[in-house]
Amino acid sequence: MAGASEPAAPPKPRPHQLPPDVQDLAGRAEHLRQLDDLAPRAGTVVVTAVSGTAGVGKTTLAVHWAHRAADRFPDGLLYADLRGFDPGGAAADQREAVRAFLEALGVGPRDVPTTSEARLGLYRTLLADKRVLVLLDNARDAAHARPLIAGGTGSLVIVTSRNRLTSLMTTNNAVPVVLDLLTDDEARSLLAARLGQARVAAEPEAVTEVVRQCAHLPLALVLAAARAAASTLTLTAPAGELRESGGLDGLHVHDDDADVRSVFSWSYRLLSAPAARALRLHPAREFDLASAASALAEDPVATQRALRELTGCHLLTEDTAGRCSVHDLLRAYAADLCAQVDSPADGEAATRRPLDHYRNTAPAADRIITPTSDHMATPSPVPGVHLTPLDGGAEALAWFAAARSVLPAIADLSPAAGLADHVWQTTCSSTRSSTAKATAWTSTTPRRAHWRRRSAAGTSRAGRGRANAWPGEHPARTPRRGRGTPADGADPAPRARRRGPAGPDLHEPRTPGHPPAGPHGRAAPGAPSATRTSAISRGAPKR
Structure with missing residues (x-):
């Protein structure tokens, strides 16, 4: 019939591409509040960068919140897995992600532009006046996600990544949401x-x-x-x-x-050679720049670059004082890599040099704090060792306070070959005049005399290997490292049963009445039993 209007086109479906929700999300209340509080900004899209280490639950959090907040985005929920850390090494092509978004927004296959620039232009045009949520999962870096950021007022783009995405915060004013280990x-x-x-x-x-x-x-x-x-x-x-x-x-x-x-390996294979070596070789759970530079026998500037790369991809955690830490599963993974990649001599040297660092830095700090007391002379550090520069009593006290989780653990070291001198010479830089230093050294006193006697008597046994040199390496990994075995007739089982797989935990309080250690790290005969602790390798997870 002439003049009749054309039939109305069927409404385009509201896109809903989110993966299934996880109903039993544990914890993360504060992070969910952070996402809830993201307020729309007039004339622009809000961007948030959710980052954290491998396996910490970034995707789970983002998907759960997106389902919970779906009503805030009436024009749709878009999702793309960018596969930035895919085990095959091939990240998702942004052009294909844009094509999938266009089709979800109702663009027919024949109407999708042929060039990537035209596809991006159409994608941004379609979203310019809409309120949508765009979830870009597993981005390798900011450049991987930035072209896909689009939307109108009230829209939100969530980018998840193992990297910090610092440049998104700079250029796109992204709000950081950083996930840590669970409490x-x-x-x-x-x-x-x-x-x-x-x-x-x-x-x-x-x-x-x-x-x-x-x-x-x-x-x-x-x-x-x-x-x-x-x-x-x-x-x-x-x-x-x-x-x-x-x-x-x-x-x-x-x-x-x-x-x-496998999940850890996806991050490791993207590291530069210096950062990969730094992850493999440092034996301690917690350390500062000078200790790390000593382990690597590298210049502190180069070591700092490697540590920044590792913290940037959340393979290390850095606290406000500049100290770094790594959780136990990543340490175990790094230990396995060290056994595969590095020679036994390199691993052994990477254990001894940090001990040399502490053996020389602790007395230097002690001399600053108590300049009028008699002080023990220590051997010069071996080549490659770096001491922490200390300028005045405040810095010396701060060093003792920051290293409190490491220094007492040195007093618990097994009698590995040549390490007894490191133990007693480090721990003999004990409290003389400072409450702050006393806090760090409360529990080392009963063991200093023991280790000095063992050193003088020459009774240190041949190499227990790196696993026992730094408490907390699991005994089962020692043979794979090839760093030596217990002396003939020695039974390491009591030590393994007492300490457990990740070593004792020095973050638990100890008292000056702690029983003295007997040979091989066991309690001396007749001494009362006590739980011995060591944070050099484990420690309580950072919150």
């Missing part, structure tokens, strides 16, 4: 959500062991929970399996997307 309570809540509250409450000691062996890492905890859920046994069995296997092997699954070691 004890959050880790227990995750296990309870997967296994049931009654089962978790019934075995608190086993749960504590599972959380410790998983280093509070969400991916590891989920794998451990899945293994426990498939068993009718008590939690004590999987906890013991994790303890005996040293964590990583006990969490192995035949799925590269879920296997902890």
Whole structure:
């Protein structure tokens, strides 16, 4: 009929590309609040960068919040996995991501422009007056995600990455949301959500062991929970399996997307050679720049570049004082890499040089704090060792305070070949006049005399290897490192049973009445039993 209007085109569907939600998200209340509080900015799209180490739950958090806030974005929810850390090494092509977005927004295949610039232009045009959520998952870096940032007032773009995406914060005013390891309570809540509250409450000691062996890492905890859920046994069995296997092997699954070691490898293979070497060789869980430069026998400037790369991709955590730390599963992964890549001599030297650093820096700090006291002379450091520069008593006290988790642990070192002198000479720089220094040294006094006697008597046994040189390396990894075995007839089992796979934890309080150590790190005969602790390798996870 002439003049009749054309039939109206069917409405285009609202795109909803999000992956399925995780209903039992544990913890992360503060991070969810951060996302809730992102206010729309007039005339621009809001960008947030969610970052954190491998397996910490970035995608889980972003997807969960996106489902929860879906009503805020009436024009659609777009999602793209950019595969920036794909095990095959091939990140997603942005051009294909834009094509998928255009099709989700109702553009027919024949209407998609042929050039990438035209496709990006059409994508931005379609979103310019819409309120949408765009979730760009697993971006390798800021450049990987930036072309896909689009939307009108009230829109939000969430970018997740193992890297910090600092340039997005600079050029796109992105709001950072940084995920750390779970707290004890959050880790227990995750296990309870997967296994049931009654089962978790019934075995608190086993749960504590599972959380410790998983280093509070969400991916590891989920794998451990899945293994426990498939068993009718008590939690004590999987906890013991994790303890005996040293964590990583006990969490192995035949799925590269879920296997902890494989997930770590995706970050490692993208590191520069200096950063990869720094991750492999430093033996301690916590360290400062001078200690790291000593381990690597590198210039501090070059070492700082390597550490910044590692902190930038969340393979290390840096605190406000500039000290770095690494969680236990990553340390175990780095130890395995060291055994595969570096020679035993390199690994041994990387253990001894930081000890030389502490043996010489501690007395130097002590001389500044107590200049009128008699001071012990120590041998000159070996080539490659760097001392922390200290200017005045305040810096010396600050050094002792910052190193408090490392220095007492040196007093717990096993009698590895040639290390007894390092132990007693370092710990003899003990408290004389300062409450701050006393805090760091409270528990070392009973052991200093023991180690000096052992050194003078020449009773140090031949190489226990790097695993025992720095407390906390799992005994099962020592043979693979090829760094020596216990002396003939020696039985390392009591030490392994007492310390556990990640070594004792020095963040627990100790008292001056701590029993003196006997040979091989055991309590002296007749001494009262006590839990011995060491943060040089483990320590409580940073919050």
